[in-house]
Amino acid sequence: MISAVLFDLDETLLDRTRSLVAFLGDQHRRFGDRLGRAPFAAWRDHFLTLDARGHVDKSVVYPAILSDFGGDQGAADALLADYRKRCCRYAKAFPGMADTLRTLRARGLRLGVVTNGETEFQMRHVDALGLRDLVDCVLVSQAEGLRKPEADLFLRAVARLAAEPGQCLFVGDNPVVDVLGAHAAGLRTAWFGREATWPRDLPPVPGAIIDTLPQVLDLVAGHEP
Ligand SMILES: [Mg+2]
Incomplete structure (x- = not known):
């Protein structure tokens, strides 16, 4: 699930x-x-x-x-x-962002954002994309006192959503900070790779690879609560 x-x-x-x-x-x-x-x-x-x-x-x-x-x-x-x-x-979202998040919520999933950066700057972008109304929690590294790929930041976000790590999918573009970091914390992962190549000097991609945000819907289909 x-x-x-x-x-x-x-x-x-x-x-x-x-x-x-x-x-x-x-x-x-x-x-x-x-x-x-x-x-x-x-x-x-x-x-x-x-x-x-x-x-x-x-x-x-x-x-x-x-x-x-x-x-x-x-x-x-x-x-x-x-x-x-x-x-x-x-600020511009990737295509399908809002519809994807709304559809995930309609399917009973809880949603969050975990970002490294300055709190005020990042929250301005969260607001510009309308994310406050689309997700259940936002964690910014400066405010949390933790940065990805620290496992405690991923686990804190999982806890805010009242989930278990193994029932949580993390979607991110950075192979080390997002994908390997979330994987090491026990989460499922999807690498938003787009045109990038997974670095050869890293362990193999531990989870799914997607090129568009709506593909997240396919990843969770059949696994919803
Ligand atoms: Mg990123």
Whole structure:
């Protein structure tokens, strides 16, 4: 039986790259003359490289990119504050997110989100995607004092949903932090791999592989409470 489904946020429910690129276009227009001699495409591509899929803090990214393009270093703090406040306005979900979550709930499953990051920033994105009304709990690493792949964070989320680890499916894009982390904590897993390749230096994929969110419905079909 599967009684609960937990989701990662960035690059799983939230199409983070598409959202970030949309925000960067707006920010580049508004701060244009302070960013040095960088056309938007070059700024965007270099930002994404420095950002490393969100793993590098933007307090590091902005000074670095301003330095690389000869921009005004005095703008770094304003750019960072602007990012924290306005990035969520461009939040876009992956196709089928809301319908998938509503259907899972209608089938009797409890739902949650487990994300690493700053609480205020992540919760702005949770709100922007309408997730407060679609899931039963949201755990952000900063607020919880635990980070994925720590097993205690997965187990805390499972407990919030009054489930057992083996009855809970975790869906995420990161092979180590999400999939192997949840697997080690005793949860079932689905890797939201999309076009990525599972890293060769890791143990084999422990669970399912999906390319779209609605495929979660197929994974739980026949296993509902
Ligand atoms: Mg992610």
